[in-house]
Amino acid sequence: MSAGLTPAATPSGADRIVPVRSFDVEAIRRDFPILASTVNGKPLVYLDNAATSQKPRPVIETIMRYYAAENANIHRGVHWLSELATAKHEAARVKVQHFINAAAAREIIFVRGATEAINLVAQSWGRANLRPGDEILVTGMEHHSNIVPWQIVCEATGAILRAAPFSDRGQLLLGEFDRMLTGKTRLVAVTHVSNALGTINPVHRIVQAAHDRGALALIDGCQAIPHMPVDVRELDCDFYVFSGHKVFGPTGIGALYGKEKLLDAMPPYQGGGDMIKSVSFEKTTYNDLPYKFEAGTPHIAGAIGLGAALDYIQDIGMRRINEYENQLLTRATNAISEIPGVRIIGTPPCKASLISFVIDGIHPHDIGTILDQEGIAIRTGHHCAQPVMERLGVPATARASFAFYNTHQEADALVRAIRKVIEVFN
Amino acid sequence: MGDLRELYQEVILDHNKCPRNCRRIDNPTCEASGYNPLCGDKITVFLTVSDRIIKDVSFEGSGCAISTASASMMTQALKGKTVDEALKIFGRFHDLVTGKTQGDNSAQENLGKLAVFTGVSKFPVRVKCASLAWHTLKSALDGSSETVTTE
Ligand SMILES: Cc1ncc(COP(=O)(O)O)c(C=O)c1O
Numbered sequence: 001m002s003a004g005l006t007p008a009a010t011p012s013g014a015d016r017i018v019p020v021r022s023f024d025v026e027a028i029r030r031d032f033p034i035l036a037s038t039v040n041g042k043p044l045v046y047l048d049n050a051a052t053s054q055k056p057r058p059v060i061e062t063i064m065r066y067y068a069a070e071n072a073n074i075h076r077g078v079h080w081l082s083e084l085a086t087a088k089h090e091a092a093r094v095k096v097q098h099f100i101n102a103a104a105a106r107e108i109i110f111v112r113g114a115t116e117a118i119n120l121v122a123q124s125w126g127r128a129n130l131r132p133g134d135e136i137l138v139t140g141m142e143h144h145s146n147i148v149p150w151q152i153v154c155e156a157t158g159a160i161l162r163a164a165p166f167s168d169r170g171q172l173l174l175g176e177f178d179r180m181l182t183g184k185t186r187l188v189a190v191t192h193v194s195n196a197l198g199t200i201n202p203v204h205r206i207v208q209a210a211h212d213r214g215a216l217a218l219i220d221g222c223q224a225i226p227h228m229p230v231d232v233r234e235l236d237c238d239f240y241v242f243s244g245h246k247v248f249g250p251t252g253i254g255a256l257y258g259k260e261k262l263l264d265a266m267p268p269y270q271g272g273g274d275m276i277k278s279v280s281f282e283k284t285t286y287n288d289l290p291y292k293f294e295a296g297t298p299h300i301a302g303a304i305g306l307g308a309a310l311d312y313i314q315d316i317g318m319r320r321i322n323e324y325e326n327q328l329l330t331r332a333t334n335a336i337s338e339i340p341g342v343r344i345i346g347t348p349p350c351k352a353s354l355i356s357f358v359i360d361g362i363h364p365h366d367i368g369t370i371l372d373q374e375g376i377a378i379r380t381g382h383h384c385a386q387p388v389m390e391r392l393g394v395p396a397t398a399r400a401s402f403a404f405y406n407t408h409q410e411a412d413a414l415v416r417a418i419r420k421v422i423e424v425f426n
Numbered sequence: 427m428g429d430l431r432e433l434y435q436e437v438i439l440d441h442n443k444c445p446r447n448c449r450r451i452d453n454p455t456c457e458a459s460g461y462n463p464l465c466g467d468k469i470t471v472f473l474t475v476s477d478r479i480i481k482d483v484s485f486e487g488s489g490c491a492i493s494t495a496s497a498s499m500m501t502q503a504l505k506g507k508t509v510d511e512a513l514k515i516f517g518r519f520h521d522l523v524t525g526k527t528q529g530d531n532s533a534q535e536n537l538g539k540l541a542v543f544t545g546v547s548k549f550p551v552r553v554k555c556a557s558l559a560w561h562t563l564k565s566a567l568d569g570s571s572e573t574v575t576t577e
Contacts, residue, residue, distance in 0.1 A: 361443070363490035365465040366434075369549060373430050382466055395466040395488055424434055425491075 023324045028316070028405050031056040035405060042375030045410045050195050050223060050354055050401035051379050052245045055309070059249060062308035066301045073297055075274055089300050092307030093290070096255050099310045100221075100240060101231040106289040107263065109256040110303050114222045115145040117241035117256035118189070120293060121218055122149035124266045125187075132158030135184045137215070139164045139172055139201070140391055141194040144384045146220045150189060159186070163387070170197035170346035170392075178209060185215040192224035196385035196397070197346030198354035200224070207237045216262070222246055226403065227325055227352050229318040232257050244302060248403075249309035253302030256293070263289050270295040313404075321404040325353035328402045332411040339418055345397050353402040356383075359421060364398040367421050371398075374417040432545035433552070434491065437499075442491035447484040447501035460487075460562030460574040462554055467493045471562045478509045485559060492552050496543065497559035503540055509567055515540070516560045523547055523556045 029035050032054045037044040046054060066088070072081035074089050090105070097105045111117045130136075136150045140163045150161045164177040172190075181188065188210040192203050203219050210217040218239035224230055225242040232240045239262075244253040258266075268275055268286055272295035277285040286292045313321065332355055336342055345356040359367060368380035379399045382389045389395060400414055451457075451472035459470045467489030474482040483504050485497045504512050518527070518537055525547035527533035534541040546556045558574075565574045 363465070363494075365467075365490035365552075365555065366492070369433070369552060370430060381464065389466070395468075424430060425439060 023320055023404075025324070025405065025407050029407075031058070031312075032405055033057065033060070039375040039377070040373050042373075045374070045376040045406075045413050047400040047402060047406065047410070047414060048377045048379050049226070049403040049406075050246070050383075050399065052251070053226060053248045053403055054405070055248055055250070055305075056312050058312050059305050059308045063250060063301050063305045066304050071301075074300055075291070085300055088304050088307075089298070092303040095307040095310050096257075099230075099314065100225075100255075100257055101233050102257050103233060104260060107257055107260050109258065109263070109290045109293045110298055111241075111254050111256050111293075112252055112299070113243035113245070113254035114143075114220060114241045115149075115243075117239075117254055118145055118218070118220065119149045120256055120269045121239050121241075121258070122153040124269045124293075125216075125262070126150075126153035126159070127156060128267055130154070130157035130159040130186060133184060134159040134186045135182070136161050137164060137177075137180055137185050137188045137210075138162070139177070139190050140166050141170065141172070141197060141199060141201075141385065141388050142189070142191055143195055143220065143222070144386070146189055146191060147387070160184075166197075166199070166391070167348075168392070169348050170194065170199045171348040172199070172201050174202070174205070177206070181209055181213050181215065183213065185210070185213055187216045187218060189218040189220070191220040191222070192230070193222075193227070193352045193354075194346070194385070194388070195223045195354070196383040196388045196399070197348070197356055198351040199346060199348045200228075200350040200352055202350075203237070204235055207235055211236070223352060223354070226313075227318075228322045238262055244306040244309065247306075247309055248313060249306035250299075250302045253299045253306050255306075260289065263293070266293075268292055268295070272296045274298075316404065324404055325402055328406055328408065328411050329353040329355070331408055332400065332402070332414060335412070335415040336418060339415070339422070341422060342418060345392060345394060354399065355401075356397040356399045357418075358394055358397055359418070362421060362425050364396045366425070367398040367418070370421045370424055371414075371417045374413070374420065376400075376414060376417050378414075429545065429548050433549055435542045435545065437539065437542045438491060438495040441495035441498040445485075445494050445498035447505075448486060448498065449484050450486055451482055451484050456566045456569060458562050458566035458574060460558050460565070462489070462493065462558050463575055464551075464554060465490055467555060467558055469493065469497055469559055469562055471497070471559060471566050473563070473566055475509060475567075480504050480507050480509065480512060483563075485562075489558070490555050492543075492546065492555040493558050496556045499540055499542075500559050500563065503538065504563075512567070513564065516564060519543070519560060520557060523553050 034054050072085040074086040093105045093108050096108045154161045164180050166172050193200050207217040216238040219237045221240050221242040226247045240257040245251040275287050275295040277287050341360040364380035381396050454472040455475045457472045469487030472484045483501045521527045523546040561574050
């Protein structure tokens, strides 16, 4: 099956275990304390990175140091600690800015995660701009968090949510997409990489098409940011969102990138402290960007931890990470494809390091339990993408998702464990 | 492999492969649907009850091996039982899969063939799979029309 599957830019063959040039995965693994754990008496093989990633020591230590030596509220103290915490928090914003090559730090809004970022745009931009009959265009492969916020704002404004279909292999049907992109479309919201299928969408092309039609483009970068270089100015997208916890940072922090002109024109999302310049019962003046969208005491430690995570992977290099992960993907894909009765769900030509699969006659939940006994952590279920499952006619899939700290041996362990699942059931 | 074999006993694998009473009952006296959002298991249980006796019981749906086998074996265990007996068996079954009857052989004997589900108690996340059919059955007997979820 999956003949012709060639993950993006993968020159290596299946059985070559030549590591990417000077990619010392063992040294990298030592930076992640949790990877030394055992589960059910077996070494942990963590292949649930699309759900959340593990944290390297520099992130853990940065957070510890923050609480041990730097903790204070920010933007509101004249004292030394408050200034220190404020400086660290704002330095983290600059790190996010540089990581995605935004034009200015004020274009980076700290949020709880991708979910909150999308809700922010839907509620703030959407309520201010959408009129009855306007359309939002998403794809059929979106995470629920890039569907439901639009449904909510459509309900409130009379706008209409439409979803462009994808092929049996999990590739967005661009012809259909172009047809559905009309003068009525006000915003296109598309995932950069599908968390259920691994598909890398041609987001550059999608943004251009949206702009040609006078629509804005929001890209959900949750599954792209940990795996490949992202340049929001090159993409020219209007909004880009991602979650810190999927990119080796803490939970509870994420970023919304928005073009300054757009963010400036948008009304606040939540009201409270920090997002105002002055408050009186007669008139309240909102703060400038980015603070206008950051009401209340933020997740200071989270932002600083996210900054440390981005520093860490930037040191390794996103191109090298991408190259190495493509080797893992090719190796695992080829080996899994050879197992009779196993079908990979999602075989588009451009794919991130994630493999969704099903086994004839064996429910994904049972696969997950048996793999867990082998110490292998994968996700099973609908992956918060029920429309994808429905489209492909499967109730659920098993999903192994790789990060740059996974090894070729772990990919092989996965393959052996899948064979064992079939044994148990026969 | 020990715990795994205990979970996926031959009987369970057999019922998963060839579920018994996996059919729809036309004009049932009651029916209910159940859903486990965690793994997407869906089930509908149909019953023909007269004089408080379960004359026929069946199910339809899709699910993992544990939930399918549990539904299949439930229908076998309950045919001919009174409604009160059925609810009592559910109580005992629930105690079994949640580990409350661990080491209590008489409790397990009471359950007859259903005792094969004892291995589930070592896999807490699978308890919902094993009990989905039973919760759905109870809902059907209670005459509720809402879909049961295990959340
Ligand atoms: C593609 C995609 N979008 C959005 C999200 C939501 O992220 P979070 O739950 O961190 O807000 C996820 C997380 O699974 C995802 O994979």
